[in-house]
Amino acid sequence: MAEPVERRIAELRDELNRHIYLYYTKDSPEISDEEYDGLYAELAELEKANPELISGDSPTQRVGAPPSEGFEPVEHAIPMLSLANARTAEEMVAWETRVRNQLDRAGVDPGPISFVTEPKIDGLAISLTYEDGVLVRGATRGDGRVGEDVTRNIETIAELPKRIEGAPALVEVRGEVYLPIEAFAELNQRRLDAGEPAFANPRNSAAGSIRQHDPRVAAERPLAVWAYGIGATDGISFETHSDQIEWLGSKGFPVNPDIDTHDSIESVLERCDWWLNRRDDLDFEIDGVVIKVDRLDLWDALGTAGREPRWSIAWKFPPSTATTLLEEIDWNVGRTGHLVPWALLEPVRVGGVTVSTATLHNEEDLARKDVRAGDEVIVLRAGDVIPQVVSAVTTDRPKGSRPPKPPKKCPACGTEIVKPEDSVFSICPNHRGCPGQAFQHLKHFVHRGAMDIEGLGEKQVQRFLDEGLISDVADIYSLRQEELEQLSGMGAVSASNLVAEIERSKSIPFSRVLFALGLPGVGAVTAEALAEEFGDIDAIRAADPETIQRTEGVGPIMAHQISESLADDRTWDIVQRLRAAGLKMELGEDERRAEGGPLEGRTVVLTGTLPDMTRDEAAALVKGAGGKVVGSVSKKTDYVVAGESAGSKLAKAESLGVPVLDREGFDRLLAGEEPGG
Numbered sequence: 001m002a003e004p005v006e007r008r009i010a011e012l013r014d015e016l017n018r019h020i021y022l023y024y025t026k027d028s029p030e031i032s033d034e035e036y037d038g039l040y041a042e043l044a045e046l047e048k049a050n051p052e053l054i055s056g057d058s059p060t061q062r063v064g065a066p067p068s069e070g071f072e073p074v075e076h077a078i079p080m081l082s083l084a085n086a087r088t089a090e091e092m093v094a095w096e097t098r099v100r101n102q103l104d105r106a107g108v109d110p111g112p113i114s115f116v117t118e119p120k121i122d123g124l125a126i127s128l129t130y131e132d133g134v135l136v137r138g139a140t141r142g143d144g145r146v147g148e149d150v151t152r153n154i155e156t157i158a159e160l161p162k163r164i165e166g167a168p169a170l171v172e173v174r175g176e177v178y179l180p181i182e183a184f185a186e187l188n189q190r191r192l193d194a195g196e197p198a199f200a201n202p203r204n205s206a207a208g209s210i211r212q213h214d215p216r217v218a219a220e221r222p223l224a225v226w227a228y229g230i231g232a233t234d235g236i237s238f239e240t241h242s243d244q245i246e247w248l249g250s251k252g253f254p255v256n257p258d259i260d261t262h263d264s265i266e267s268v269l270e271r272c273d274w275w276l277n278r279r280d281d282l283d284f285e286i287d288g289v290v291i292k293v294d295r296l297d298l299w300d301a302l303g304t305a306g307r308e309p310r311w312s313i314a315w316k317f318p319p320s321t322a323t324t325l326l327e328e329i330d331w332n333v334g335r336t337g338h339l340v341p342w343a344l345l346e347p348v349r350v351g352g353v354t355v356s357t358a359t360l361h362n363e364e365d366l367a368r369k370d371v372r373a374g375d376e377v378i379v380l381r382a383g384d385v386i387p388q389v390v391s392a393v394t395t396d397r398p399k400g401s402r403p404p405k406p407p408k409k410c411p412a413c414g415t416e417i418v419k420p421e422d423s424v425f426s427i428c429p430n431h432r433g434c435p436g437q438a439f440q441h442l443k444h445f446v447h448r449g450a451m452d453i454e455g456l457g458e459k460q461v462q463r464f465l466d467e468g469l470i471s472d473v474a475d476i477y478s479l480r481q482e483e484l485e486q487l488s489g490m491g492a493v494s495a496s497n498l499v500a501e502i503e504r505s506k507s508i509p510f511s512r513v514l515f516a517l518g519l520p521g522v523g524a525v526t527a528e529a530l531a532e533e534f535g536d537i538d539a540i541r542a543a544d545p546e547t548i549q550r551t552e553g554v555g556p557i558m559a560h561q562i563s564e565s566l567a568d569d570r571t572w573d574i575v576q577r578l579r580a581a582g583l584k585m586e587l588g589e590d591e592r593r594a595e596g597g598p599l600e601g602r603t604v605v606l607t608g609t610l611p612d613m614t615r616d617e618a619a620a621l622v623k624g625a626g627g628k629v630v631g632s633v634s635k636k637t638d639y640v641v642a643g644e645s646a647g648s649k650l651a652k653a654e655s656l657g658v659p660v661l662d663r664e665g666f667d668r669l670l671a672g673e674e675p676g677g
């Protein structure tokens, strides 16, 4: 019989290999990064004490997963490595000491050492090979030695140069592909609406997108890239990593403009804190900071330890996943009557906030994950997205524990729940009368991104519903000052403010009204695309699903749902009443792209706050001049208009060399003059 250590090592290896497969190949992890790191550390520790037991198939001996079937394998000329982690200042200082000791042993006196800090992007590593300046191959990391050929999918990334001027015979650019947070949230919502599993995080969604077998699917997902290094070369060489970064920027690669160099580890640590504070303002996910020794000759002297280079380390942020007890599963009724499972949790800190509820998405997802009340679960908080339960970690469930089932009666109105044959969801069929559905509708309609009616928050909505003042979104527009004043706690001033706010919402542009209507799967970006494509609500209603599907970001399932929803009497009745109340159901002149304007055929990104106008007003001016406003910056963007506290979009524009305009430059642009800088 095998020794206990041997057995444990084998167990850990199998377990880790299974998780590696789930993470890399299935893009669907079952445990948190934390727990993975824990198992990994245990294995590494045991192997260190028993080096004779190390084998080639141990996860400590390779990176990631071998390429999956269906993609051509690509052997990396230089292996794509992984990074060691540090979580504390002490660990960072210890790393610097190791670097110095190692150089000393190698007989190298480095003098003062410079370090480069970069955001650690939570995406997917890729390798891009350019021969004579032409992009010939894009590959995933795979197991670090052999990756997958994903060239066709990589080619769909707009901001990536397909050809570089003045290039050497060979240069392999390395970087991280990611899905911006907003696009990630919309993609997930769409998948859930279609009964598909949600992606656990932006990394998995980027990985799932780049490993699509149909490049058209990848093309529909607005993937982006940050370049952060160079692999194999022929005909060019560099002395420092910062030279590499500068060269990449000069050749049109998106390079993060906040990459910095430092001459002490203290300065590096300050920068790490700086990144931690900026984390939530970025439109891409980062999970830490990568620190690299700047001089490349020192890289050679330091070499690698196993699969990790000694010249680099990742400072990891506190985790955005945590493990806690799922106390109970509760069911809410959603906007469209779907029953939505919620987890009531023992409060736990995740990514800097305390979380006590998390979404379980839907019945289908819940069943797939097999999460039950009483389980220890992993909770994830990614970006601005609602916390979610990723999976259960329980191995010893009490006997008699059963998978949760949706209630038989609607928790909001008591109506018998039904499960339509063609649906994966149980629904409350009482669409007209269910207060739960009405509440969700109203909540979405008034929220900031939609009609933005200040003074009409969740609590007020619930109260007005309870008091019978409103029963659907159109009723908001018949609320009268006199009846509002009667409500206890609502004085004449608040009543008149609210009435004024409601009045003001009538000028909100059609695309936002369309979003506020809450048609299935239609997020803010899609609503804008639909509004532009069709011009008014009647045209969308008259269109068949095939026609609707031609809109950017709309797939066949969503097209069907939109068409069905607008054909429904109830929805249409609300639309008609909103129109009668004065809401915009067609593109305004100012939203319509003017033909022959100074911005015809140009795309503009707006970011930050302008001193004298709202984002909507600025967007209207762009459209009035014939231009198009888009949400994210790419090489195709013609101008970025940046106001006060512009964030990562400004950064991206700078890195891509897209002209950035201030308020005055914007005026000149609209006037058809050369905008200047």
Ligand code: IVH
Pocket: 080, 081, 082, 083, 118, 119, 120, 121, 122, 123, 124, 125, 141, 176, 228, 229, 290, 309, 312, 314
């Ligand atoms: S350098 C040996 N730089 O982190 C150096 N990696 O844990 C490894 N990553 O596979 C690559 N941002 O997917 C580097 N600025 C950055 C990075 C970065 C994210 C990822 C990359 C790599 C993983 C290593």
